[in-house]
Each structure stands twice: as structure tokens, then as C-alpha cells.
Amino acid sequence: MSKYKKSNSLQSTALQCERGGRVLFDNLTFELHAGEALLVQGANGSGKTSLLRIITGLTTAIEGDVLWNGRPITADEQAYQRELLFIGHQSAIKQELSVRENLRLHYALNGCGADSMVELAEKVGLRQRLGVICSRLSAGQQRRVALARLFLSEQPLWVLDEPLTALDVDFIAAIEACLQAHLANGGMLILTTHRGLDLGTATIRNLDLNESAKK
Amino acid sequence: MRLFLFIFKRDMLLAIRRRRELANPLVFFIMVVSMFPLGVTPDHAFLAELSAGVIWVTALLAALISMDSMFRSDYGDGSLEQLLLMPGSKVVLISAKIAAHWVSIGLPLVIIAPLMSFLLFLPPQALPSLIITLLISTPILSLLGAVGVALTLSLRGGGVLSSLLTLPFYVPVLIFSTMAINAAAVNQPVSGYYALLAAFLIVSILLVPFAVVAALRVSYN
Numbered sequence: 001m002s003k004y005k006k007s008n009s010l011q012s013t014a015l016q017c018e019r020g021g022r023v024l025f026d027n028l029t030f031e032l033h034a035g036e037a038l039l040v041q042g043a044n045g046s047g048k049t050s051l052l053r054i055i056t057g058l059t060t061a062i063e064g065d066v067l068w069n070g071r072p073i074t075a076d077e078q079a080y081q082r083e084l085l086f087i088g089h090q091s092a093i094k095q096e097l098s099v100r101e102n103l104r105l106h107y108a109l110n111g112c113g114a115d116s117m118v119e120l121a122e123k124v125g126l127r128q129r130l131g132v133i134c135s136r137l138s139a140g141q142q143r144r145v146a147l148a149r150l151f152l153s154e155q156p157l158w159v160l161d162e163p164l165t166a167l168d169v170d171f172i173a174a175i176e177a178c179l180q181a182h183l184a185n186g187g188m189l190i191l192t193t194h195r196g197l198d199l200g201t202a203t204i205r206n207l208d209l210n211e212s213a214k215k
Numbered sequence: 216m217r218l219f220l221f222i223f224k225r226d227m228l229l230a231i232r233r234r235r236e237l238a239n240p241l242v243f244f245i246m247v248v249s250m251f252p253l254g255v256t257p258d259h260a261f262l263a264e265l266s267a268g269v270i271w272v273t274a275l276l277a278a279l280i281s282m283d284s285m286f287r288s289d290y291g292d293g294s295l296e297q298l299l300l301m302p303g304s305k306v307v308l309i310s311a312k313i314a315a316h317w318v319s320i321g322l323p324l325v326i327i328a329p330l331m332s333f334l335l336f337l338p339p340q341a342l343p344s345l346i347i348t349l350l351i352s353t354p355i356l357s358l359l360g361a362v363g364v365a366l367t368l369s370l371r372g373g374g375v376l377s378s379l380l381t382l383p384f385y386v387p388v389l390i391f392s393t394m395a396i397n398a399a400a401v402n403q404p405v406s407g408y409y410a411l412l413a414a415f416l417i418v419s420i421l422l423v424p425f426a427v428v429a430a431l432r433v434s435y436n
């Protein structure tokens with residue numbers, strides 16, 4: 001059963017990225033197809049986050065393009081953004097709002113989602129805390145609120161920057177199951193993590209930034 | 216339009232939750248204006264002459280110190296990038312944020328200004344022009360301020376720099392507004408000043424959102 005188009009693909013032409021006058025990577029290429037995961041690895045400061053931001057289109061690479069289905073993502077930005085879910089290492093949770101209000105923003109950002117708010121809160125284990133202001137939650141709970149978007153998402157391409165920080169074992173298992181289901185549906189996944197992750201039977205491509213770093 | 220309303224409601228909700236930040240410019244405005252009769256002179260005639268300028272300068276500075284709240288907290292917690300990644304027009308998104316900022320900061324200043332004008336003995340015949348100039352011009356302050364803030368988002372201590380960037384663009388607004396009020400105080404025609412300010416407002420509404428979108432791209436690169 002595949003929910004998303006099998007023909008989806010993401011590629012790059014020789015990407016170059018520079019931060020603070022230092023070349024982080026050069027001639028970096030990758031390729032990703034429906035149902036596959038791309039694991040971006042590298043030491044701290046090797047440019048993982050920069051690469052993910054280039055893939056989302058927030059930053060532009062000095063050289064090279066990211067191609068979605070063969071076309072540069074800048075060519076039709078809105079169409080690409082409809083296919084993309086990005087969760088950065090900042091959780092984008094509004095501290096002043098309650099869990100319920102933050103989840104409501106998720107619904108608006110995703111534009112869809114079959115689950116009701118209560119079901120969604122149940123899935124991330126925050127049902128009893130819907131009315132709590134987010135600044136009162138622990139770091140892990142805030143992360144759960146942010147990751148609730150995964151359970152709503154209908155976008156084929158997920159780009160996740162360190163999704164597992166501050167999470168407990170149970171919730172990591174839930175996230176793994178969610179990622180596996182997404183890949184089985186023909187979704188695509190790009191993530192950075194310093195922790196092992198069980199993605200089941202999906203094809204996993206590795207991208208090591210330490211190797212492509214320019215000395 | 217749906218996007219505009221969504222962002223507008225979101226920002227208004229956030230503004231209401233941060234009541235202290237909301238009250239800041241207003242308290243500043245009230246305090247500075249009420250210090251003037253104490254610090255300078257309680258002489259009616261002298262204060263009346265000063266009043267238009269004092270009220271305007273204070274309102275302008277009050278707006279300026281609150282500019283940062285427009286993007287900085289959204290930038291800090293990563294929600295701004297999520298908003299920018301939403302499919303939909305970025306120009307609409309930015310316009311909605313600026314509109315929400317004006318309603319939560321500029322509009323309260325406009326409402327409280329007539330009260331403050333009594334403290335400084337503004338001639339009663341100049342009161343309508345005070346309100347009208349503030350109504351036309353405070354949106355201009357929010358619009359121009361947005362460009363400065365957007366340009367300096369990624370810098371540490373960008374607040375000072377953005378004030379320095381924005382202030383020169385505020386000067387014409389200040390000059391024409393106070394000239395209009397002073398003209399009204401001596402019963403001279405004022406419609407020319409209104410027309411100029413309105414033209415300035417329209418040009419800003421049309422151009423600023425595009426400039427802010429471009430500035431944010433620079434900040435994120």
C-alpha cells in the first residue's frame with residue numbers, strides 16, 4: 001500500500017555550503033526515492049543542520065541545486081512546500097500557548113490530519129495536559145508537542161533535525177513506528193541523529209559529512 | 216485571505232498572552248508625556264506649544280522600542296521558519312504579522328494619545344489632527360520598523376542596529392505629522408499634510424511586505 005506517489009524523488013547537484021568563511025562541504029550529492037531514508041551523519045559543526053536547511057529551501061547553497069522530481073525546488077517553491085514537513089532542532093513551540101493551542105497551530109500548518117485533537121494528544125501522551133501552558137512542560141514533553149506534527153502529516157517528504165533529543169524510550173519507540181509506517185507508505189525521510197534508530201526494512205542511504213568535508 | 220486571518224489571530228493571541236510586553240510601550244508613552252509638565256514647566260502656553268512634538272516623539276519612540284517583538288521571538292524559537300515554510304504567499308504572511316503588530320502596539324497609542332494631549336494643553340482645535348495623523352502614521356511606523364527588524368534578525372544585539380536603520384525613515388513622518396498638528400492649532404488648512412502622509416502609508420503598504428520577505432531571506436542565509 002503506498003499512500004504517496006512512487007515517482008517522487010529528491011536529488012542534488014554538487015552542493016557547496018559555507019559558514020563563517022569556512023567551507024563546510026563541497027561537491028555534495030545525494031539521491032533519495034520514495035520509501036527511502038537518508039541518514040545524515042557527521043561530527044558537530046560538520047554542516048548537518050546547514051544541509052537540512054538547504055534541502056528545505058530556507059537557505060540557498062552557494063553552488064548547486066536541490067531537485068524535487070527533477071526540478072529545482074526554487075522553481076515552484078509553494079508546490080515543494082506542500083510536499084515538505086520540516087522539524088528543526090528548535091521545536092517551534094510557542095511557550096505562551098497551551099498544548100491545545102499549539103496543536104491547533106499544527107493542524108493549521110499541516111492543513112489536514114484525520115485525527116481529532118484528543119486522539120492526537122493521546123498519541124503523544126499529553127491528553128491530560130491539553131490545557132497546560134507549554135512553558136510549564138518539561139523539555140521532553142515540549143518535544144512531544146512538536147513531534148505531534150508527524151502523526152498529522154500528509155506530506156511525503158519529512159526532514160527532521162535531531163528529532164529524538166530529550167525523548168524517553170517509550171516515545172522513541174512510538175516515533176520509530178511512525179517513521180517506519182511513513183516509509184512503508186512510500187514516504188521519504190531525511191534525518192540527522194546521533195543515536196541509533198530502527199527504521200525496519202526500509203532502504204537506508206547514508207551521507208557522511210565528515211568524508212565530504214574539505215580539508 | 217485565510218492565511219492572513221490565521222496569522223493575524225495567532226499573533227493577536229500571542230500578544231494577549233504577553234500582556235507585559237504589550238503594556239510596555241503604553242506605559243513608556245504615559246510616563247514620558249506626564250513627566251514633561253513636571254520637568255520643564257507647568258506653564259500652559261509653553262506646554263501647548265510643545266505638545267504636538269512631545270506627544271509625537273514619544274509615540275514614535277514607544278513604537279520603536281516595541282518593534283523587536285514582531286519577529287524576534289518567532290525567530291528565536293524556530294516558529295518563523297515554520298511559518299515561512301508554509302505553502303502560501305509570504306507577502307500575505309508578513310502583511311498579517313505587521314497588521315497584528317499595529318493593532319496590538321500602534322492602536323493603543325492612538326487611543327491613549329487624546330488623553331495625554333490634555334496633560335500638555337494641546338489646543339482643542341488641534342485634537343482631531345493629532346488623532347488623524349497618529350491613525351495614518353503609526354501603521355507606517357510598524358511597516359518601516361518591520362524592515363529594520365527583519366534585516367537584523369540574525370545579528371546579536373540587532374535591536375540597536377535596527378533602531379538606527381529605521382529612525383531616519385521615521386523622520387519625515389514625524390515632521391509632516393507635527394506640522395499638520397501645529398497648522399491645525401492655528402486654524403490653517405491641513406489636508407495637504409494628510410495627503411502626503413496617506414501617500415506615504417499607501418506606498419509603504421504596497422512595498423514593505425516585499426522588502427521584508429527579501430530581508431528575511433537575507434537573514435536566513
